[in-house]
Amino acid sequence: MRYVIRRLSQSLIVVFGVSVVAFGMLFLTGDPTEVILRDAADHMTVEQIQEFRVKMGFDRPWYIQYGSFVGNALKGDFGYSFIRHQPAYEVITDKLPATIKLASFAFVLSLLVSIPLGMLSAIRVHKPVDHIATVLALAGQSIPSFWLGILLILFFGVHLKWLPISGSGTWQHIIMPGIALAAFPIARNMRLTRSSMLDFMQRDFVRTARAKGISETRVVYAHVLRNSLLPIVTAIGLELGFLLGGSVIVETIFGWPGVGREIVSAIGSKDFYVVQAGVIMLALIFAAVNLLVDLAYSWIDPRIRHGA
Amino acid sequence: MKVLDRPSESDAGVALDEPVASQLLVDRARRSQILPRLFRSKTATIGVIVLLLVLVAAAAAPWVAPNDPFAIKLIQRLKPPAYANSAGITFWLGTDSLGRDVLSRLIYGARVSLIVGLSAVVISGTVGLLVGLLSGYFGGWVDDVFMRICDIQLSFPTILLALTIMAVLGSGLDKLILVLGLTGWVQYGRIVRSQVLSIKNDEFVLAARATGERQWRIIFQQILPNVWSPVIVIASFTVASNIVAEASLSFLGIGVPPSVPSWGTMLADGRQYIGVADWLTIPAGVAISLTVLSINILGDWLRDYLDPRLKNIV
Numbered sequence: 001m002r003y004v005i006r007r008l009s010q011s012l013i014v015v016f017g018v019s020v021v022a023f024g025m026l027f028l029t030g031d032p033t034e035v036i037l038r039d040a041a042d043h044m045t046v047e048q049i050q051e052f053r054v055k056m057g058f059d060r061p062w063y064i065q066y067g068s069f070v071g072n073a074l075k076g077d078f079g080y081s082f083i084r085h086q087p088a089y090e091v092i093t094d095k096l097p098a099t100i101k102l103a104s105f106a107f108v109l110s111l112l113v114s115i116p117l118g119m120l121s122a123i124r125v126h127k128p129v130d131h132i133a134t135v136l137a138l139a140g141q142s143i144p145s146f147w148l149g150i151l152l153i154l155f156f157g158v159h160l161k162w163l164p165i166s167g168s169g170t171w172q173h174i175i176m177p178g179i180a181l182a183a184f185p186i187a188r189n190m191r192l193t194r195s196s197m198l199d200f201m202q203r204d205f206v207r208t209a210r211a212k213g214i215s216e217t218r219v220v221y222a223h224v225l226r227n228s229l230l231p232i233v234t235a236i237g238l239e240l241g242f243l244l245g246g247s248v249i250v251e252t253i254f255g256w257p258g259v260g261r262e263i264v265s266a267i268g269s270k271d272f273y274v275v276q277a278g279v280i281m282l283a284l285i286f287a288a289v290n291l292l293v294d295l296a297y298s299w300i301d302p303r304i305r306h307g308a
Numbered sequence: 309m310k311v312l313d314r315p316s317e318s319d320a321g322v323a324l325d326e327p328v329a330s331q332l333l334v335d336r337a338r339r340s341q342i343l344p345r346l347f348r349s350k351t352a353t354i355g356v357i358v359l360l361l362v363l364v365a366a367a368a369a370p371w372v373a374p375n376d377p378f379a380i381k382l383i384q385r386l387k388p389p390a391y392a393n394s395a396g397i398t399f400w401l402g403t404d405s406l407g408r409d410v411l412s413r414l415i416y417g418a419r420v421s422l423i424v425g426l427s428a429v430v431i432s433g434t435v436g437l438l439v440g441l442l443s444g445y446f447g448g449w450v451d452d453v454f455m456r457i458c459d460i461q462l463s464f465p466t467i468l469l470a471l472t473i474m475a476v477l478g479s480g481l482d483k484l485i486l487v488l489g490l491t492g493w494v495q496y497g498r499i500v501r502s503q504v505l506s507i508k509n510d511e512f513v514l515a516a517r518a519t520g521e522r523q524w525r526i527i528f529q530q531i532l533p534n535v536w537s538p539v540i541v542i543a544s545f546t547v548a549s550n551i552v553a554e555a556s557l558s559f560l561g562i563g564v565p566p567s568v569p570s571w572g573t574m575l576a577d578g579r580q581y582i583g584v585a586d587w588l589t590i591p592a593g594v595a596i597s598l599t600v601l602s603i604n605i606l607g608d609w610l611r612d613y614l615d616p617r618l619k620n621i622v
Binding site for chain 1: 456457459460462463464465466467468469471472473475476477548552555556559560561562575579582583586589593596597600601604605608
């Protein structure tokens with residue numbers, strides 16, 4: 001219980017930090033009016049700009065502005081999108097399901113491919129299958145998602161015409177962006193599973209299990225795999241951050257209607273409130289998932305609770 | 309590793325016993341063997357060769373590049389590369405939509421990638437190292453504050469944070485380096501901190517404290533030399549991730565300005581002609597992948613050589 005309370009209080013500090021960073025972004029250039037108005041300021045008089053500044057409250061001290069920013073955010077008010085003619089919060093929440101769908105698909109795909117491949121590689125260590133899997137994993141970690149996305153479009157979309165190259169709607173639409181997004185986690189988790197399993201295969205308890213005459217399959221599944229999956233569970237929390245961040249690029253390439261593409265489009269149209277709302281929402285989702293993963297991890301491995 | 313990296317006799321200020329002195333000799337011998345050992349690994353050797361080629365191309369770009377990478381010649385636009393051009397070799401890798409030589413832009417693009425990759429690593433490595441050293445050594449509220457800052461920064465996917473800051477600041481090479489440098493320090497900070505925690509109560513640190521050594525001297529002269537290995541390993545991987553981040557941000561149009569030849573901007577330009585002019589995307593994509601692959605291979609080798617315990621962390 002003490003661990004849960006400590007971990008929850010850490011998350012609250014993170015939420016506070018996220019709000020400070022998101023709020024501080026407005027002040028990076030010194031004047032938030034400049035960030036919001038951008039090119040529009042060129043067509044306005046000094047009086048009009050000053051009027052806008054007062055109307056938005058940018059003339060007040062920063063701590064008052066931060067207070068009202070947090071107060072509004074708690075009510076779901078992240079400002080108004082002058083491009084979409086819609087509250088920024090709604091612009092983002094409308095796109096959130098698509099991003100979660102893509103990230104979940106990539107997440108499941110990465111686990112389904114990486115763990116069996118990592119296991120196979122560890123069981124057949126230094127055999128051809130291990131060498132092939134290792135080379136593939138190294139390549140998967142080295143090919144940027146946007147380049148892999150372009151290659152997939154070129155091969156499966158343009159030349160073979162098997163899959164749609166852009167948009168959403170059918171199940172075929174999610175395959176290429178899902179693969180592009182999952183490639184890096186597949187490679188990383190595969191290597192992690194392999195090295196973790198190889199590590200446990202050397203341990204005394206595994207040697208004892210073998211000496212007792214337990215079948216190799218049971219040794220691998222019941223003794224080695226169960227223990228070696230623990231470090232992978234920890235990596236999963238960080239993986240979601242990668243998937244949410246990576247979705248910005250993959251969604252843009254494949255025209256996937258999610259938060260990432262919306263953020264990039266909002267950056268292009270200088271729609272700062274939408275950018276800010278998107279970043280806050282993704283960061284909060286990431287922090288929440290990290291909290292859940294940590295709590296789940298402490299439940300799986302009691303040493304963490306006692307260590308705390 | 310800890311024993312191997314003990315500080316030198318003069319650093320410690322106390323006479324070393326025989327086993328430690330012999331370990332130092334082993335350590336020196338091991339370091340002097342780093343290159344022969346590196347070239348014994350075939351994959352690491354290939355990685356080094358590819359990286360050297362990229363480095364030479366980047367450094368000697370004005371002499372190596374066959375044409376001016378900025379010269380716009382609309383009359384020459386979208387010329388196919390030499391292998392697909394029956395009319396003779398004019399441009400080895402063809403020209404882009406503005407008639408600029410793809411090969412020359414590719415060579416100059418290596419400069420941008422390496423400058424961003426290496427400079428951002430210097431910033432993130434320095435910040436992370438300082439945070440990790442201070443946090444681990446002093447503990448208490450200093451550690452709490454730094455670790456909470458780490459947690460906050462980890463809540464933002466790096467590319468998303470960099471993207472947003474660049475969106476506010478505007479594109480530019482200097483801003484990109486700064487942003488990637490300041491968003492990438494957390495991994496260094498956390499690992500250096502854990503290394504410091506594991507050695508700060510070792511005998512050589514306690515001995516330095518007992519002799520009345522100032523704290524900053526203990527941190528920088530006794531502890532720092534013992535945490536270099538993970539820093540070097542992380543730095544090698546971070547160069548690769550910075551190159552990818554630069555290309556990704558430039559691909560999205562908010563990294564370096566579009567006129568600057570960069571592998572990311574080349575891919576972004578080429579994407580519009582996908583299926584029509586493949587030579588606009590393939591060379592840049594291959595260049596990024598090969599460079600990053602070579603750095604990762606070298607990073608793997610360095611990790612296994614310097615500190616295999618990092619295998620499940622880095």
